[in-house]
Amino acid sequence: MLKIKDLRASVEDTEILKGVNLEIKPGEVHAIMGPNGSGKSTLGFVLAGKDDYEVTGGTIEFKGQDLLELDPDERAREGVFLGFQYPVEIPGVSNSNFLKMIVNSMRKARGEKELDSLEMLKLLKEKLATLGMNINMLKRSLNDGFSGGEKKRNEILQMAVLEPTLAILDETDSGLDIDALKVVADGVNSMRSEDRGFLIITHYQRLLNYIVPDVVHVLVDGKIVKSGDKNLALELEDKGYDWIKENKAAQPA
Amino acid sequence: MSDSMQTLEKHTKSEYKYGWTSDIEMDTIPKGLSEDVVRMISAKKNEPQWLLDWRLEAFRIWSEMKEPDWAKLNINPIDYQDIIYFAAPKKQPKLNSLDEADPELLRTFERLGIPLNEQKVLAGVAVDAVIDSVSVTTTFKEKLSELGIIFCSFSEAVQEHPELVKEYIGSVVPRNDNYFAALNSAVFSDGSFCYIPKGVHCPMELSTYFRINAANTGQFERTLIVAEDDSYVSYLEGCTAPMRDENQLHAAVVEIFAKDRAFVKYSTVQNWYPGDKDGKGGVYNFVTKRGLCDGYRSRISWTQVETGSAITWKYPSCVLKGNESIGEFYSIAVTNNHQQADTGTKMTHLGKNTKSTIISKGISAGRSQNSYRGLVKIAKKAENARNFSECDSLLMGDRCGAHTFPYIEIENQSGKVEHEATTSKIGADQMFYCTQRGLSDEDAINLIVNGYCKEVFNELPMEFAVEAQKLLEISLEGSVG
Numbered sequence: 001m002l003k004i005k006d007l008r009a010s011v012e013d014t015e016i017l018k019g020v021n022l023e024i025k026p027g028e029v030h031a032i033m034g035p036n037g038s039g040k041s042t043l044g045f046v047l048a049g050k051d052d053y054e055v056t057g058g059t060i061e062f063k064g065q066d067l068l069e070l071d072p073d074e075r076a077r078e079g080v081f082l083g084f085q086y087p088v089e090i091p092g093v094s095n096s097n098f099l100k101m102i103v104n105s106m107r108k109a110r111g112e113k114e115l116d117s118l119e120m121l122k123l124l125k126e127k128l129a130t131l132g133m134n135i136n137m138l139k140r141s142l143n144d145g146f147s148g149g150e151k152k153r154n155e156i157l158q159m160a161v162l163e164p165t166l167a168i169l170d171e172t173d174s175g176l177d178i179d180a181l182k183v184v185a186d187g188v189n190s191m192r193s194e195d196r197g198f199l200i201i202t203h204y205q206r207l208l209n210y211i212v213p214d215v216v217h218v219l220v221d222g223k224i225v226k227s228g229d230k231n232l233a234l235e236l237e238d239k240g241y242d243w244i245k246e247n248k249a250a251q252p253a
Numbered sequence: 254m255s256d257s258m259q260t261l262e263k264h265t266k267s268e269y270k271y272g273w274t275s276d277i278e279m280d281t282i283p284k285g286l287s288e289d290v291v292r293m294i295s296a297k298k299n300e301p302q303w304l305l306d307w308r309l310e311a312f313r314i315w316s317e318m319k320e321p322d323w324a325k326l327n328i329n330p331i332d333y334q335d336i337i338y339f340a341a342p343k344k345q346p347k348l349n350s351l352d353e354a355d356p357e358l359l360r361t362f363e364r365l366g367i368p369l370n371e372q373k374v375l376a377g378v379a380v381d382a383v384i385d386s387v388s389v390t391t392t393f394k395e396k397l398s399e400l401g402i403i404f405c406s407f408s409e410a411v412q413e414h415p416e417l418v419k420e421y422i423g424s425v426v427p428r429n430d431n432y433f434a435a436l437n438s439a440v441f442s443d444g445s446f447c448y449i450p451k452g453v454h455c456p457m458e459l460s461t462y463f464r465i466n467a468a469n470t471g472q473f474e475r476t477l478i479v480a481e482d483d484s485y486v487s488y489l490e491g492c493t494a495p496m497r498d499e500n501q502l503h504a505a506v507v508e509i510f511a512k513d514r515a516f517v518k519y520s521t522v523q524n525w526y527p528g529d530k531d532g533k534g535g536v537y538n539f540v541t542k543r544g545l546c547d548g549y550r551s552r553i554s555w556t557q558v559e560t561g562s563a564i565t566w567k568y569p570s571c572v573l574k575g576n577e578s579i580g581e582f583y584s585i586a587v588t589n590n591h592q593q594a595d596t597g598t599k600m601t602h603l604g605k606n607t608k609s610t611i612i613s614k615g616i617s618a619g620r621s622q623n624s625y626r627g628l629v630k631i632a633k634k635a636e637n638a639r640n641f642s643e644c645d646s647l648l649m650g651d652r653c654g655a656h657t658f659p660y661i662e663i664e665n666q667s668g669k670v671e672h673e674a675t676t677s678k679i680g681a682d683q684m685f686y687c688t689q690r691g692l693s694d695e696d697a698i699n700l701i702v703n704g705y706c707k708e709v710f711n712e713l714p715m716e717f718a719v720e721a722q723k724l725l726e727i728s729l730e731g732s733v734g
Contacts, residue, residue, distance in 0.1 A: 051681060051685065073689075073693055073694070088685075090687075090704050092703070093703070102690040
């Protein structure tokens with residue numbers, strides 16, 4: 001479903017990704033871990049097509065097409081979802097209105113009938129219930145004045161209604177207490193399916209207790225230096241990132 | 254240039270939708286302004302002597318005044334002798350029957366989405382349609398008159414209700430108030446008149462629609478609204494003009510007089526031709542709008558959505574004379590391409606416990622300049638006056654400008670004035686967040702801008718709010734990235 005080959009990317013002429021290789025098959029959950037500044041979030045932004053991230057080499061193939069050819073909104077309509085580490089606030093735009101707009105633009109892209117307000121409300125209520133979220137959240141301005149936990153849950157809500165093919169979650173666990181973390185994990189787990197892939201970007205292993213990944217990658221200095229199963233995450237939790245960095249340094253260039 | 258900037262560039266090239274002209278047979282007078290022209294206008298309208306004298310005095314005042322130059326505007330010199338001061342369709346409907354009207358004229362308003370046939374009119378909105386110098390027709394007049402409400406063209410009011418016109422004309426905006434008000438007082442041609450009797454809650458929105466059609470013609474309309482004790486009216490004003498290469502002058506005066514506990518809500522959606530994308534042509538919109546909260550607990554609320562005109566220069570204001578009276582100003586001013594706007598309000602607190610609220614949202618795109626200019630004045634006797642002002646500016650792109658000039662004059666120390674101002678750019682992060690969810694650039698811009706303007710949209714009457722939102726989308730088509 002997603003094939004990343006030798007991906008290189010820069011921000012303001014500084015190379016952040018230095019040759020990333022990664023393949024995600026439908027139904028798989030991959031976790032990317034790594035120390036701060038290793039390029040984890042950059043990978044997410046590059047996949048979503050953010051403006052200031054310049055791809056300088058390599059390829060990204062998504063569902064058989066060249067993802068780099070598409071604008072961010074086209075990628076989204078193809079099924080790429082990015083859960084933001086820092087969701088953006090948009091004052092004056094109600095959450096429900098935003099959700100309705102994005103769902104209908106997605107449905108339109110898929111050639112499905114747009115939902116009217118009643119159908120939309122039904123869908124939202126259903127999703128809110130599974131995520132243990134309060135309906136009042138719909139009336140508030142998009143992320144405006146939301147707590148950290150509310151913002152993250154709101155990201156999961158958006159993911160739930162958009163039903164993406166590939167969901168990239170960028171440090172969705174950061175700043176969450178254990179209850180919120182469970183809600184987020186439950187949201188993700190309930191959406192795991194044969195035809196959907198996940199890329200979970202996280203700094204800590206904690207989240208992976210609740211969302212058990214099929215593959216764990218360690219990203220250090222813009223490269224994936226080690227991949228393994230869920231036990232790799234536990235090992236990292238135990239030893240920190242330094243041993244991998246040292247290993248890498250010891251390897252011949 | 255970044256991608257988002259290119260998107261912005263692309264978007265700013267949208268076309269003005271109302272730029273066509275109609276071929277209506279017109280009765281015009283020669284170009285130029287003189288005492289004779291003032292007499293001619295007055296004679297054409299069959300006005301009483303007192304009104305002619307009033308005009309002539311205004312003309313004398315104007316002749317001695319100088320064009321003001323304090324606004325942050327770049328104005329091509331206006332040749333007042335090169336303007337036609339009166340133009341009216343030859344075939345005018347009589348006795349409020351549209352049968353005799355020039356069919357082209359009816360088509361003109363149909364095309365603008367303002368059908369003049371009452372059966373077709375939006376239920377709940379009475380319309381006074383003004384083309385160039387005259388009012389064509391007023392709908393629902395009879396229904397309103399059952400309640401004692403007078404809603405008619407200014408010219409008709411002069412004939413039918415001279416005592417009211419004489420009492421209130423110039424009572425809020427005196428002839429010598431400013432250069433353009435003086436000019437208007439001398440040559441005003443038509444406009445709307447509205448009188449709400451004591452205790453009457455006007456059941457429908459009253460609306461005036463202004464259309465400039467004739468070339469080289471100035472539009473100088475005058476609107477007067479008088480609200481007696483305990484009355485309520487919501488008044489709407491809309492306007493468009495054809496695309497022409499030369500600038501056209503629009504210098505209107507609006508006066509509102511509110512008595513005890515009266516509430517007047519005045520909403521404007523201004524969409525005069527803004528000129529082409531290189532800044533050629535467009536309407537000069539120099540308007541004096543003022544409301545006098547004369548009575549105890551009276552309230553006047555201005556809401557404006559300004560998207561048109563090459564140059565806009567207007568400050569809908571409130572004089573809060575009655576104790577506990579309330580003045581409000583909600584504004585969205587959008588400038589694009591080479592448009593310039595210098596707009597804001599004046600809240601003059603004279604009475605005790607008076608309150609005013611100012612919410613101004615400026616949006617600049619292209620190479621436009623958008624200024625907010627506001628004065629909050631608390632006079633000596635205005636005990637416990639309160640003002641809250643919020644002036645926000647939104648920039649789209651990096652070649653436009655936003656400016657805020659708040660003036661505060663306080664002569665009574667019990668007054669409390671709060672002022673908040675922000676300037677923001679449509680954030681690349683906000684755009685990316687929306688597009689990542691699958692929204693197109695345009696949808697994302699509209700969403701963000703509408704959110705930004707929401708406080709003001711909320712003040713508009715329902716049908717109008719929808720209209721205004723659409724208008725905003727058209728004005729900014731492609732303006733941000």
